Amino acid sequence: MQQEVVLAMLAKEPSHGYQLRARLRDALGPLGDAMNAGQIYVTLTRLEKAGLLAVERSAESADRSDRKVYALTPNGQQRVSEWIAEVSWPRPDLAEFHLKLVAAAAAGLADPLTIVDTQRRELLRRLRDAQRAAMAEPDRSDAALLLEGIVLRLQADLRWLEACEKTWTHRRSGS
Amino acid sequence: MSNAADMPVLRARGLRKEYGKGLGLVRAVDGVDLDIGAGETVAVMGPSGCGKSTMLHLLGGLDRPSGGEVSLNGRRIDDIGERALARMRRTVVGFVFQAFHLMEELTAIENVELPALLAGRSPRAARRRAEELLEQVGLTDRARFLPSALSGGQRQRVAVARALSNEPLVVLADEPTGNLDSAATLDVLQLFESLHGSGQTLVIVTHDPRIAATADRLISMRDGAFVDETRLSGGTTGQLGALVGLED
Numbered sequence: 544m545q546q547e548v549v550l551a552m553l554a555k556e557p558s559h560g561y562q563l564r565a566r567l568r569d570a571l572g573p574l575g576d577a578m579n580a581g582q583i584y585v586t587l588t589r590l591e592k593a594g595l596l597a598v599e600r601s602a603e604s605a606d607r608s609d610r611k612v613y614a615l616t617p618n619g620q621q622r623v624s625e626w627i628a629e630v631s632w633p634r635p636d637l638a639e640f641h642l643k644l645v646a647a648a649a650a651g652l653a654d655p656l657t658i659v660d661t662q663r664r665e666l667l668r669r670l671r672d673a674q675r676a677a678m679a680e681p682d683r684s685d686a687a688l689l690l691e692g693i694v695l696r697l698q699a700d701l702r703w704l705e706a707c708e709k710t711w712t713h714r715r716s717g718s
Numbered sequence: 719m720s721n722a723a724d725m726p727v728l729r730a731r732g733l734r735k736e737y738g739k740g741l742g743l744v745r746a747v748d749g750v751d752l753d754i755g756a757g758e759t760v761a762v763m764g765p766s767g768c769g770k771s772t773m774l775h776l777l778g779g780l781d782r783p784s785g786g787e788v789s790l791n792g793r794r795i796d797d798i799g800e801r802a803l804a805r806m807r808r809t810v811v812g813f814v815f816q817a818f819h820l821m822e823e824l825t826a827i828e829n830v831e832l833p834a835l836l837a838g839r840s841p842r843a844a845r846r847r848a849e850e851l852l853e854q855v856g857l858t859d860r861a862r863f864l865p866s867a868l869s870g871g872q873r874q875r876v877a878v879a880r881a882l883s884n885e886p887l888v889v890l891a892d893e894p895t896g897n898l899d900s901a902a903t904l905d906v907l908q909l910f911e912s913l914h915g916s917g918q919t920l921v922i923v924t925h926d927p928r929i930a931a932t933a934d935r936l937i938s939m940r941d942g943a944f945v946d947e948t949r950l951s952g953g954t955t956g957q958l959g960a961l962v963g964l965e966d
Contacts, residue, residue: 660938660946670931671950678908694928701927709765712940 547626549586550595550615554623557599557614560584572686573676587613595619637703644707648714655711663704670697725792726753727887727919728777732786735772735942746772747783748942754888759910759920761930764939770923771892773939777921778811778890779803791887809837812881812889816896818873820865826876827852827861833883844883851879855909871902878909888919895926907932 552566564583568575590596596619599612615623640662644655677690735747746769754760762770775781777788779795788796790810795803807813812833820829827848834844852858855875865873874894881889894910895903903926910932913920924930931950938946 656940656945663938664936664946664948664950667927667931667936668950670927671933674907674928674931675911678911698927705765712765 546586546590546595547622549583550590550619551623551626553596553613553615554620557612559610559612560587563587563613570685571689572680572684574686574689590619595622641707644711648711656708656715659704659708659711663701666697666701666704670694670701673697726789727756727758727791728752728754728921729789729792730777730786733773733776733783733788734785735769735776735781736784745942747776749786750942750944752777752937752944754919754921756919757917758935759914759922759933760935760937761933762921762923762937762939763925763927763930766925768939769942770939774890774892774921774923778813779807780813808833809884810887812883812886814874814877814881814889814891814894816893818865818870818877818897820873820877820880822865825862825864826857826868826872829865829876830879830883833880837884847883848879851882852876854882854912855879856905869902870898871905874898874902874906875909878906878913882913882918888921889913891920891922891924893924893926894922895924895929903928 549563552563552570555566558566560583564578564580567578567583571578587596591598591613595616596613597616599614600610644658647653647658648655673690673693677687677694680687680690730750730752733747733750733752734745737744737746748769750773762773764770772781776783776796779788783796786796787794790806795806798806821832824832827845830851831841831844831848834847835841839847849858849861852861855878857872857875857879860868860872860876865876868876874897878889878894881891891910895906898906907928910920910922910929914932914934920933922929922933930936934949934951936946936948936950937944
């Protein structure tokens, strides 16, 4: 989990680690299952060392192992504000797949159409999972919105695969 | 096959359809073998002109093959007479088309009950069944509407209800979302998911990956033949995490 995400999820109020995890689970729905709790605590420790988080020990829950309450320091608040204002977008690695097709065809390593079929199969499996998960979420929930994003991206990738199929079919029959 | 339960609902062997002759010969369907089990949803994808619609027509007896066999529940349909074939189409197969093909002068419920009436059910039984089906597709309040007063998605849901009228062994759908926008596609998609859940056997020919993704099995078709076949079931939501940057 990215450090800034963890930091921003704590911006609402000082929280225990388990409260932070519950907030992430709510926002991510079924995708939150993939979240690694240990990783989150490692991130919290790093953020503390970097001076972006301050840790208090709460007296009221002294019997719990999870006694730490995490709060943003002024530096932490500053970092969250910068992160919110940042424009970033994950780049899907289309070039790698594209070059795989080009190289496979040029060297006769494999039929590009077979590679396209295999890739499509995998993406359709994911689309099936994402659609099912989306239908199981309540309308307009945080998790449903995230899953809709996944469905739309997969559709875009599948449309590109269709274009790949068309072009490589044409090249094969043309040569 | 050891018993009836193992028998595929739909079976094709060496299925072929050719048009024209000599240099103009087109092999639209070129040696297709297919077994569809009871309760299975199978999607067939492929570029335009790959023969997938023609194949669907052969499977449902809308068109005669140039060669090969088609059986429904163990009964050959490729070599039976016109009348027997017409009866089979009315009672054993349900069709869903891209352009809906509803009767424009009939209301939604009249469209849905028509196949039951043609199959010889009493008007009362046909009406009751049509009411159930419209409820199943969420259109009870549109029962008395003409198709022209319905949205594309609603029309396709009426068409699906009509296809189910005679409790067909198999529903064959040809680009069922080809004329629909994204929201209407979602309605039809949910309907197919629920049909699938209720054990209806479905064969869907489609361009639309969202519809294809509802299938248990996906077949890719090119130049009249199957080139790839795969099970789609069995994935995990865990893998989806990577798509949204949740896995490092």
